[in-house]
Amino acid sequence: MYICVCNGITDREIRQCVASGVCSMSDLECSLGVGASCGRCREAAVEILEQSRSPAQVVFSSALA
Numbered sequence: 297m298y299i300c301v302c303n304g305i306t307d308r309e310i311r312q313c314v315a316s317g318v319c320s321m322s323d324l325e326c327s328l329g330v331g332a333s334c335g336r337c338r339e340a341a342v343e344i345l346e347q348s349r350s351p352a353q354v355v356f357s358s359a360l361a
């Protein structure tokens with residue numbers, strides 16, 4: 297399913313990106329361009345990001361906050 301229509305990014309691509317180590321929305325934006333144009337996809341992208349992160353990524357990103 298397309299999440300970011302502006303950049304043609306699917307939920308699968310976001311999940312693959314998270315599996316390769318991306319753990320924040322800003323990283324997703326830099327890697328795929330998700331949310332970099334109109335921004336309407338950001339909420340859905342964050343939801344997929346949070347669902348896809350491994351427990352280690354959650355601990356790591358919490359430590360950075």
Ligand code: FES
Binds near residue numbers: 333338
């Ligand atoms: S839908 Fe993702 S930036 Fe517009």
